[in-house]
Amino acid sequence: MGDREEFLAIWHQHVSRPGSEKLLDWLDKKTDFFTAPASTRFHGACEGGLCMHSLNVYHALHDTFFTEGDSEETFAICALLHDLCKANYYKAGTRNVKNDVTGQWEKSALLQRRGPVPPTATARRASSSSSGS
Numbered sequence: 001m002g003d004r005e006e007f008l009a010i011w012h013q014h015v016s017r018p019g020s021e022k023l024l025d026w027l028d029k030k031t032d033f034f035t036a037p038a039s040t041r042f043h044g045a046c047e048g049g050l051c052m053h054s055l056n057v058y059h060a061l062h063d064t065f066f067t068e069g070d071s072e073e074t075f076a077i078c079a080l081l082h083d084l085c086k087a088n089y090y091k092a093g094t095r096n097v098k099n100d101v102t103g104q105w106e107k108s109a110l111l112q113r114r115g116p117v118p119p120t121a122t123a124r125r126a127s128s129s130s131s132g133s
Contacts (some may be wrong), residue, residue, distance in 0.1 A: 002056055003051045003052045004034040006055055006057060007051055007054065007080060007111060008028075010055075010058065010076055010080065011076065011080065012022055013072075014072040014073050014075070014076040015076050015130035016073065017073065027084075027087065028040045031087035031088050033050055033051060034048065034050075035047055035048055035051075035091070036048075036049070036051075036052060036086060036087060036088075036090055037049040037052040037090055038050045038052070038053035038054075038083060038086065040090065041133050046091070048113070049082060053083065054081070054082065054083060055080070057079045057080075057082060058080055061079045062075050062079070063076070067133055072104065085124070094107040095107070105124040
């Protein structure tokens with residue numbers, strides 16, 4: 001079973017709240033969630049890394065903290081969607097890199113963010129309090 005199939009199996013087994021199927025449909029058909037990387041240089045910096053990382057978080061969280069009586073749905077939603085904001089976040093690009101052997105400049109593949117990094121809630125609060133808002 002691949003990562004996408006495992007994600008979907010966990011989702012269908014544990015998530016049943018209203019709107020969950022609509023969210024899953026959007027995730028599957030309108031985003032790159034199942035093929036996107038989780039980062040550009042660190043964990044999951046590969047095709048499908050975002051889904052793989054989300055599954056790793058789910059298994060680590062569930063295996064470490066889940067006890068009888070806890071909500072399977074809550075564990076699944078929190079872990080599987082904790083990086084939802086990274087869907088449609090990266091794009092493939094290139095950069096020029098000098099070949100050490102030939103001395104020639106060559107194009108090298110890399111992942112880039114599609115736009116600026118959104119400010120954190122802490123940064124927004126600091127900005128609004130310093131501007132007198």
